[in-house]
Amino acid sequence: MASDVAHAHDVHAHEEHHEHHDTFITKYIFSTDHKMIAKQFLITGILWAFVGGLLSILFRLKLGFPDMDYSWLKPLLGKWVAIQDNGTGQLDPEFYLAMVTMHGTIMVFFVLTAGLSGTFSNFLIPLQIGARDMASGFMNMLSYWFFFASSMIMLASFFLDGGPAAGGWVVYPPLSALPQALKGSGSGMTYWLVAMTLFIVSSLLGGINYITTVINLRTKGMTFSRLPLTIWAFFITAVIGLLSFPVLFSAALLLVFDRSLGTSFYLSDIFIGGQALDHTGGSAILFQHLFWFLGHPEVYIVLLPALGITSEIIATNARKPIFGYKAMIGSILGIAILSFIVWAHHMFVTGMDPFLGSIFMFLTLIIAVPSAVKAFNYITTLWRGNIRYTPAMLFSIGLVSLFISGGVTGIILGNNALDIYLHDTYYVVAHFHLVMGSASFFGMVAGIYHWFPKMFGRMMDEKLGYIHFWMTFMGVYLVFFPMHFIGIAGFPRRYYEFSAYAAFRDEVYLNLNSFISIAAAVTFGAQLIFGFNFFYSIFRGRKATQNPWNSTALEWTAPINAGHGNWEGQIPFVYRWTYDYSKPNCEKDGFTDFIPQNVPYSMTPHSNLPHENEMIALEKEEMLPHDKTLDTLSVLAKK
Ligand code: HEM
Ligand SMILES: [Cu+2]
Numbered sequence: 227m228a229s230d231v232a233h234a235h236d237v238h239a240h241e242e243h244h245e246h247h248d249t250f251i252t253k254y255i256f257s258t259d260h261k262m263i264a265k266q267f268l269i270t271g272i273l274w275a276f277v278g279g280l281l282s283i284l285f286r287l288k289l290g291f292p293d294m295d296y297s298w299l300k301p302l303l304g305k306w307v308a309i310q311d312n313g314t315g316q317l318d319p320e321f322y323l324a325m326v327t328m329h330g331t332i333m334v335f336f337v338l339t340a341g342l343s344g345t346f347s348n349f350l351i352p353l354q355i356g357a358r359d360m361a362s363g364f365m366n367m368l369s370y371w372f373f374f375a376s377s378m379i380m381l382a383s384f385f386l387d388g389g390p391a392a393g394g395w396v397v398y399p400p401l402s403a404l405p406q407a408l409k410g411s412g413s414g415m416t417y418w419l420v421a422m423t424l425f426i427v428s429s430l431l432g433g434i435n436y437i438t439t440v441i442n443l444r445t446k447g448m449t450f451s452r453l454p455l456t457i458w459a460f461f462i463t464a465v466i467g468l469l470s471f472p473v474l475f476s477a478a479l480l481l482v483f484d485r486s487l488g489t490s491f492y493l494s495d496i497f498i499g500g501q502a503l504d505h506t507g508g509s510a511i512l513f514q515h516l517f518w519f520l521g522h523p524e525v526y527i528v529l530l531p532a533l534g535i536t537s538e539i540i541a542t543n544a545r546k547p548i549f550g551y552k553a554m555i556g557s558i559l560g561i562a563i564l565s566f567i568v569w570a571h572h573m574f575v576t577g578m579d580p581f582l583g584s585i586f587m588f589l590t591l592i593i594a595v596p597s598a599v600k601a602f603n604y605i606t607t608l609w610r611g612n613i614r615y616t617p618a619m620l621f622s623i624g625l626v627s628l629f630i631s632g633g634v635t636g637i638i639l640g641n642n643a644l645d646i647y648l649h650d651t652y653y654v655v656a657h658f659h660l661v662m663g664s665a666s667f668f669g670m671v672a673g674i675y676h677w678f679p680k681m682f683g684r685m686m687d688e689k690l691g692y693i694h695f696w697m698t699f700m701g702v703y704l705v706f707f708p709m710h711f712i713g714i715a716g717f718p719r720r721y722y723e724f725s726a727y728a729a730f731r732d733e734v735y736l737n738l739n740s741f742i743s744i745a746a747a748v749t750f751g752a753q754l755i756f757g758f759n760f761f762y763s764i765f766r767g768r769k770a771t772q773n774p775w776n777s778t779a780l781e782w783t784a785p786i787n788a789g790h791g792n793w794e795g796q797i798p799f800v801y802r803w804t805y806d807y808s809k810p811n812c813e814k815d816g817f818t819d820f821i822p823q824n825v826p827y828s829m830t831p832h833s834n835l836p837h838e839n840e841m842i843a844l845e846k847e848e849m850l851p852h853d854k855t856l857d858t859l860s861v862l863a864k865k
Contacts, residue, residue, distance in 0.1 A: 271341015459534025532669020
């Protein structure tokens, strides 16, 4: 059934391909080609990453060098730098909060959701399952343009009189509900809500499309048990998004009511400037529940695609089948289900019943099991592999390292008794930056290095890639590792300055904070190398060959710079799973160390396993007579 659909689509898209002539606007702007949309997501995501990164450097300066003169930043920050009587410039404390809020929002949603999942789900789903495009190219285009509109509104909020939203990326009421609470609680917060609403629409449009495409448009032979782990990850991520983003939407809607219509869903017993407000009966905790019902799954929306990308890159560059393919799928599913029932671990200090807390602790700690399964499987895939250290591979191994380092502190924070002490300190900041921020960022970068040749038909520079990797890898540890100690010492997050507290005036911590800030600036600098490499290579990179990494996956059977529709002539059929690397005796069948997915078992008699030999009869009956791509295809893989 699924393959019938793929077939019908095949013929249709093929005709379209020949009749239809693209103008600049339909090709580069309002494109319905998933590959172009992926690039749009990617480039927008990269630009956002620079904005988000720059913000973190600006506020890290304040944390690392509390007495610094900010007057030189006046041209950039304008009225947010106040010039004192003695001529030095001081950063506005509320603008500090706005920068932290925008940094978090941008990184989580715009870079690591849209820029990572949006890019690679779009790019890889049709190419790796053997489809001409997404189920709905039009919806896919809308998904990008909603994201773009959302981006523009979020960006515009920087230029508002009161500045952008400042209540944290979690926008807890009352800071987000009462326009008089902070400068950023006024129109900045309104812009945030509008932008995020458009963002949610974009994610839902994208997600529905990814799910439909994976279910319906897999090519003949591409069963679920042959799907690359990337596709499994994107598929489950889309399901998580579809189930959780609407909850954020409803949370935001009630917030809009509280802000504009005088309702009190989230508000009660509030005094501002000694004045009692007349809101009664609402609960700010309700908002936290609704927010984290999205918020926790969101960290997996960010992380799972990165883990899928890593599986693919590690198997390809270790020249080994991924270890525990089914266990990997099982742990993706396990993580997905668990991600919906642990949200209150963000709320241990809200006064919840300790018994309820202990249940959330228990469920949270269970996540360690599927996470550990994944970590072990990466390591066992690497074990005795014939490893090629490409920049993509280094970033993938780096991801595994960060995922473990950051995961360990998750076990500590998941304990409600310990979290009560560590909540809202830099310990938490250290934890989530390693396990979510940096790990996912590494997955995104790894994906870019790996699929750049497929995206742009050119290679990125490897030497710059190595410099970028080592600076970034050392950088993130130097930035985020010391933050654990600062956190244990009690430093709270979202504080503009610590000098008011005697305990925090200790030399050790002052130095550590300066050290972190310097490391952060250097790490950010390394990203400029990447930015240069990326944009330069699009135009000037060495020309790529069709399958530069000798990968088995289907995308590399499409021509370099493939047009809309991906394959000329027939779409390829799939005969085997994605991980036939270094299969014993494959040389006797004429292959080097990998057998692409579209090579029939009947062409590889020497390397087939017993149950694979049994498939040959079936192949001859059902697949081979219809497969017109065979003459050209696997020749590529042969010696
Ligand atoms: C150069 C790299 C980065 C540095 C130096 C950095 C630094 C920081 C610091 C110091 C804070 C805490 C500020 C405070 O509480 O006062 C923070 C907050 C945050 N960062 Fe990053 N960050 C970086 C990259 C990322 C990435 C890649 C993500 C993606 C998940 C991310 C997500 C967040 C979030 C969600 C917050 C919390 C914002 C809030 O409290 O509302 N950061 N960052
Ligand atoms: Cu969580």
